[in-house]
Amino acid sequence: MASKDRILRLKDDTRNNILAASIDIVKEEGWQALSMRKIADKIEYTAPIIYEYFANKDAILNELTRQGYVKLGNLMQQAISEHSDPAEQLEAMWLAYWNFAFAEKELYQVMYGVEVNCCAMQNMCPDIQKPMNMLWDKIEEIIPADKRTEEYVDTKYYTCWSVVHGLISINMTRKLTSDEMNKQVLKDAIGGIIASMK
Amino acid sequence: MASKDRILRLKDDTRNNILAASIDIVKEEGWQALSMRKIADKIEYTAPIIYEYFANKDAILNELTRQGYVKLGNLMQQAISEHSDPAEQLEAMWLAYWNFAFAEKELYQVMYGVEVNCCAMQNMCPDIQKPMNMLWDKIEEIIPADKRTEEYVDTKYYTCWSVVHGLISINMTRKLTSDEMNKQVLKDAIGGIIASMK
DNA sequence: TAAATAATCTAACACTGTTAAGCAAAGGTA
DNA sequence: TACCTTTGCTTAACAGTGTTAGATTATTTA
Numbered sequence: 313m314a315s316k317d318r319i320l321r322l323k324d325d326t327r328n329n330i331l332a333a334s335i336d337i338v339k340e341e342g343w344q345a346l347s348m349r350k351i352a353d354k355i356e357y358t359a360p361i362i363y364e365y366f367a368n369k370d371a372i373l374n375e376l377t378r379q380g381y382v383k384l385g386n387l388m389q390q391a392i393s394e395h396s397d398p399a400e401q402l403e404a405m406w407l408a409y410w411n412f413a414f415a416e417k418e419l420y421q422v423m424y425g426v427e428v429n430c431c432a433m434q435n436m437c438p439d440i441q442k443p444m445n446m447l448w449d450k451i452e453e454i455i456p457a458d459k460r461t462e463e464y465v466d467t468k469y470y471t472c473w474s475v476v477h478g479l480i481s482i483n484m485t486r487k488l489t490s491d492e493m494n495k496q497v498l499k500d501a502i503g504g505i506i507a508s509m510k
Numbered sequence: 511m512a513s514k515d516r517i518l519r520l521k522d523d524t525r526n527n528i529l530a531a532s533i534d535i536v537k538e539e540g541w542q543a544l545s546m547r548k549i550a551d552k553i554e555y556t557a558p559i560i561y562e563y564f565a566n567k568d569a570i571l572n573e574l575t576r577q578g579y580v581k582l583g584n585l586m587q588q589a590i591s592e593h594s595d596p597a598e599q600l601e602a603m604w605l606a607y608w609n610f611a612f613a614e615k616e617l618y619q620v621m622y623g624v625e626v627n628c629c630a631m632q633n634m635c636p637d638i639q640k641p642m643n644m645l646w647d648k649i650e651e652i653i654p655a656d657k658r659t660e661e662y663v664d665t666k667y668y669t670c671w672s673v674v675h676g677l678i679s680i681n682m683t684r685k686l687t688s689d690e691m692n693k694q695v696l697k698d699a700i701g702g703i704i705a706s707m708k
Numbered sequence: 709t710a711a712a713t714a715a716t717c718t719a720a721c722a723c724t725g726t727t728a729a730g731c732a733a734a735g736g737t738a
Numbered sequence: 739t740a741c742c743t744t745t746g747c748t749t750a751a752c753a754g755t756g757t758t759a760g761a762t763t764a765t766t767t768a
Contacts, residue, residue, distance in 0.1 A: 377638070378635065378637050378638060381637050381638045381640065381641055382637050382640075384641045385637070385640040385641045385644065388641055388644050388645070389644070392644075392648075398648060398651050398652045399652055399704050399708070401648060402645070402648045402649065402652060402704060403700055403701070403704060405644065405645055405648060406645075406670060406674055406696075406700050407696075409641075409674055410674060410677075410678065410696060413678045413682075414678075414681075417682070420678070420682075421682070424675065424679075425624060425625035425626060426623060426624075426625065426678075426679050426682050426683065427623035427624065427625045427683070428623060428682060428683060437576065439576050439579050439580050439583070440575070440576060440579045442579065442580075442583040443579055443582045443583045443586055443607075446583065446586050446587070446590075446603065447586070447600070447603060447604075450590075450596060450599060450600045450603060451600065453596050454596045454597055454600060463691070466687075466691055467691065467694050467695055467698065470677065470680070470687060470691065470692075470695050471673065471695050471698065471699050472604060473676065473680065474672070474673045474674075474676030474677040474680060474695065474699070475669065475672045475673040475676055475699070476604055476607055476608060476672075476676070477622065477676040477679060477680060478671065478672030478673055478674070478675040478676025478677070478679065479608075479668065479672040479676070480608065480611045480612075480618070480624075481622075481624050481675060481676065481679055482668070482671065482672060482675060483612075484611075484615070484618075484619070484624050484626060485624065485625070485626060489664075489668060493661070493664055493665065493668065496665050497665055497668050497669050497672065498604075498605075498608060500665065500669065501669050501672070501673070502601055502604050503601070504702070504706075506597050506600060506601060508702075510597070
């Protein structure tokens with residue numbers, strides 16, 4: 313029955329429309345503005361029909377997450393294919409990861425639980441800046457005078473911060489690394505960066 | 511007027527109670543379960559009185575964020591005081607940062623926008639694992655056979671991932687680094703780690 | 709054409725943040 | 739003591755959220 317196929321294809325279409333509408337809304341207004349009724353509006357239905365395609369709102373987020381990983385995988389595959397040396401391939405893969413994060417910012421946010429909405433950055437009161445300044449000043453102190461430019465201190469500061477914050481985030485969102493592994497990574501990375509300063 | 515002081519002190523008390531109740535709820539049920547009515551319940555008031563102490567819900571989050579930074583600053587100060595060598599001080603400061611993140615997990619989450627709620631980790635389907643596996647395999651390929659243990663590959667993988675993801679998160683939540691700075695950090699860190707593998 | 713099935717909507721529930729209106733107790737003033 | 743004003747707090751409501759049950763409409767099948 314070809315008509316059955318057509319109907320299934322149509323069902324698939326609205327499923328994709330739901331996902332597309334969701335991403336559209338998020339791109340326009342951010343994740344916290346995404347609601348079932350807004351999605352329904354965009355695909356010109358009422359909210360309950362969405363539940364014929366997805367169990368709940370979380371299921372939509374999960375599917376978008378999955379699609380994000382598929383896209384990321386493809387970009388990495390492409391990165392590999394553009395180089396022959398393994399080390400260059402690896403570097404290209406991480407660069408692809410980096411580029412993906414900003415090209416598909418909204419997908420990256422839901423994939424890795426990066427919240428944007430609130431606080432922290434707008435009202436930059438002294439209390440908030442203090443820990444950062446303490447670290448920055450200490451790094452400045454360690455770097456020998458002949459290398460001590462603002463840019464150089466910045467680089468070291470952000471490198472340290474990135475690896476520590478990154479490892480913390482990874483541990484908080486998915487708990488799959490052992491404690492010894494964490495200490496190892498932390499010690500190695502921080503130690504390495506500090507050594508490279510002197 | 512001493513009675514005025516007493517009343518002001520009481521007002522201050524309920525303000526602190528609101529903050530304490532908020533943290534309690536978050537520790538018990540997570541950030542997404544925090545609601546004005548639940549806070550009111552806990553301090554034995556009704557929701558609207560909270561608005562006499564905070565402009566809105568975001569203001570509560572902001573204050574908790576601020577307090578988080580104060581605590582972190584103090585811990586770092588302590589870390590400094592326990593060492594004399596600047597390099598050791600810096601390492602202790604980062605360790606304090608790390609320990610703070612897990613000792614005050616909920617504060618860290620609101621300070622740095624680390625979402626926990628959704629997706630990604632529970633239903634670990636192949637699509638989701640693929641990018642990670644590609645990177646892991648490539649790192650394994652680069653590491654010379656005599657060093658190639660699972661632990662060693664893991665360490666390098668997580669170090670790379672942490673620095674890249676950390677830098678991305680930092681850029682997404684607060685936009686205060688320049689593009690050249692990012693490229694610099696990325697190139698330096700990834701390049702350094704790859705070089706250390708061989 | 710009549711019955712059965714599928715597609716869709718309306719209405720509702722329990723929740724969310726937030727605001728306006730009202731009540732009741734306390735304070736100051738005559 | 740009597741009144742008035744201020745304060746503290748509550749109730750009720752609005753508009754929004756995710757989600758479900760029931761009713762309604764349209765389409766397919768017999």
